[in-house]
Amino acid sequence: MGKGVAITGMGMISAIGKNVTENYRSLISEKMGISRISHIDTIHKNEIMVGEISATNAALEKQLGLPENSWSRTALIGAIAAKEAVTHASITEMNDCRTGLVSGTTVGGMDKSEQYFYQYFEDDSEWHHINGLHAGDSTQKIAHSLGLEESFSTTISTACSSAANAIMLGARMIRSGQLDRVIVGGTDSLSKFTINGFKTLMILSDTYNTPFDENRKGLNLGEAAAYLVLESDSLIEKEGKKVLGYVKGYGNANDAFHQTASSENGDGAVLAMKKALQVAGLTPEEIDYVNAHGTATPNNDLSEGRAMLRVFDGKVPEFSSTKAFTGHTLATAGAVEAVYSLLALQHNTIYPNLNFKTPMTEFDLMPQTKLKNKELRTVLSNSFGFGGNCTTLLFSKNA
Secondary structure, eight states: OOEEEEEEEEEEEEETBBHHHHHHHHHHOOOOOEOOOOOOOOTTTOOOOOOOOEEEEHHHHHHHHOTOOSHHHHHHHHHHHHHHHHHHHTOOTSSSSSSSEEEEEETTTTTHHHHHGGGGTTOOOTHHHHHTSHHHHHHHHHHHHHTTOOEEEEEEGGGGGGGHHHHHHHHHHHHHTOOOOOEEEEEEEHHHHHHHHHTTOOOSSSSSOTTTTOOOOOBBOOOOEEEEEEEEEEHHHHHHHOEEEEEEEEEEEEOOOOSOOOTOOOHHHHHHHHHHHHHHHHHHGOOHHHHHHHHOOOOHHHHHHHHHHHTTTTTTSSSHHHHHHHHHGGGHHHHHHHHHHHHHHHHEEEEEOOOOOOOOOTTTOOOSSSSSEESSSSEEEEEEEGEEEEEEEEESOOO
């Protein structure tokens, strides 16, 4: 059986909570964070619904002690979540061992660069926001806010599997002895460009998203940031750290089927899930709960459902999608759902798949629709990105 990588801290901010505790309370009380758009001036604000963090940029900057209009929203929420994770892990000195940061994002600093794009033709006073468009900008700012010096720091941008891949890379670096500690996760904010892009794809819902429902209409975009702290066994033993759970397995595959769609039979998802099980040394029968990708788009839910049936040989364990709570948080989804998976393990809780009414006609699968208490040992979490980039993570209570 594969040796798991220990998790000692977690932090997040989303549409259903400004920290991990608030997120869990919202999950068990079935409190959704989906609403009409309020922070972005877009022509689509009355046509779609999103999972929006309630805090303004000014409030986030004040929380971090930053000057007004200094950072993109992606960097702001990322720094807040990463700081919570580090505090939760009881880390007081960031540079006392080989520490790294692996962060996933797709939006980057787009919310600010799009705001000042036309002004840039007249003057370059906001050049720092134009230059902050690239994906690595938020990673650099998060590293700075954490006080990481001369450490390993990198950014992953593989669409909606970005944060899941960040967790996978971090776990592999701990396992291989390259790092002693690594902060892993992702951050993405809402922006006009993202809204317009997904609107063009015609996969946004004008109402609450309904994962795995026959009448699903599409996804609700969301914004969030979430991070885990992974630490080596030797560091935990040396410092007497409390372990929250383990990254037990991971798998990444690409079905190379289409630029945005998954294959109808979920080939990439099947490969990712099987690889994660192989790395963990587990059988499908040992999975107690699946936190599904479940975007509520016609393509994803059909593809993922068929993939689960293939991997579990028709005997799929309890599963649900938590995107009805938060919206689809894009690059951050894998980290958000990693935190939710750990909370599920800690509290022996399976979350409800909200808004579900009608089973899909293509197969006989029913998500868990009510909050359920069940002894959990291992949770499987799926994250699938555009371009067919599929990643599966396995979390367990024991190494």
